[in-house]
Amino acid sequence: MGDSKVVKYDERGVMDGGTMGLPREMSRDIWLKEVFPEWGTYLNHEIDQFQVPDGVGALWYLGAMSCVLKSQSGAVFTVDLYSGPSIFTDKSYCGVCKTAGAEKLYWMRTHPMVIDPWKFKRLDAVCVTHHHQDHMDYYTISAALQTTNCKFIAPPEAARRMKENMNVPEDRLIVAKVGESVQIEDMKIDFAPNFDVIATKTGFDKPVPYSQVAVGFIFNTQGGNFAFLGDSLYHNGYRMVGEKYKVDVVSMAMGNNAPGYTDKMSPWDLWRVAEALNTKVILPMHHDNWANCYEKPEYLEKIVKWKNAERRHPPMSVVSLLPGAKYIHPTDNDGRSYMYPDNRELCCWEHSEEYGPDSDIG
Numbered sequence: 502m503g504d505s506k507v508v509k510y511d512e513r514g515v516m517d518g519g520t521m522g523l524p525r526e527m528s529r530d531i532w533l534k535e536v537f538p539e540w541g542t543y544l545n546h547e548i549d550q551f552q553v554p555d556g557v558g559a560l561w562y563l564g565a566m567s568c569v570l571k572s573q574s575g576a577v578f579t580v581d582l583y584s585g586p587s588i589f590t591d592k593s594y595c596g597v598c599k600t601a602g603a604e605k606l607y608w609m610r611t612h613p614m615v616i617d618p619w620k621f622k623r624l625d626a627v628c629v630t631h632h633h634q635d636h637m638d639y640y641t642i643s644a645a646l647q648t649t650n651c652k653f654i655a656p657p658e659a660a661r662r663m664k665e666n667m668n669v670p671e672d673r674l675i676v677a678k679v680g681e682s683v684q685i686e687d688m689k690i691d692f693a694p695n696f697d698v699i700a701t702k703t704g705f706d707k708p709v710p711y712s713q714v715a716v717g718f719i720f721n722t723q724g725g726n727f728a729f730l731g732d733s734l735y736h737n738g739y740r741m742v743g744e745k746y747k748v749d750v751v752s753m754a755m756g757n758n759a760p761g762y763t764d765k766m767s768p769w770d771l772w773r774v775a776e777a778l779n780t781k782v783i784l785p786m787h788h789d790n791w792a793n794c795y796e797k798p799e800y801l802e803k804i805v806k807w808k809n810a811e812r813r814h815p816p817m818s819v820v821s822l823l824p825g826a827k828y829i830h831p832t833d834n835d836g837r838s839y840m841y842p843d844n845r846e847l848c849c850w851e852h853s854e855e856y857g858p859d860s861d862i863g
Contacts, residue, residue, distance in 0.1 A: 578685075619647075627653050628677075646669065725749030733766075742777070
């Protein structure tokens, strides 16, 4: 194709827009490699370079239920990282299809892929709350197996499937048994009860016990305890969890449920679980990634505002994040929805051709 050029990238792995259209070879494979994931390695670089301050907890939200945590020592953990595409599920396997009586359901992905699972410079553990495809993700697990020496932490059924179907070696597996915990570097992770009723029906002829298929991860950070409940639905047992464990921040799956099935918690359900856990901050998740379950976090924000006004409990806040957002606890607990940075810190009036000293108005 004539004088072929090479696209330039900056230190964050972001493509130089000025070189994109230069004469060069192009194919579908090149297009896929250059465009996906949409954020390239921008977020990988940010996580690698970020030094977590003393006294706080640090989390990056990636969309769906996918999160990354980092400790003060630099240990990095993923929770339910989904690197896959839109999918469909059918009644022979899917717990939601079984409860709905649907022969097939379509799960059309709506959120961007903001991280490259093959490009972690450090990864200490891949944590999986249950065995659903968008939590026990084959792409993420395969990448971590081949590029890191990390551990894989999952409840018994997911651990079995990861070993038998995904070739995760037994010496890299940590079976998350409810009531136990694990220490990795400077991070303690408790394995708490999780009441994911849909997971008890997914892939089984008859429902199996909760503890066999789902676990709640509670990360004990310097800034407070972060709980991840995966796809759990509301259960009265969270009163017990709230009294046995200290939870400062809780991540829960919220979404719209079409008449005929309940796959995600409603905003009111999130409120009930958070109240039972005696938590301070709710991070609504999963509402943004499947088209059929999309829900507005503003509903939850209004509910918490109303409930706070009743003064029956200590004030609680909702922090609504966007894919790629960094959340620092307790610094970012003002209850405002996340907004992407607008690059204002990169602007310099002295270099502006429009209004700088060398311009007509300077």
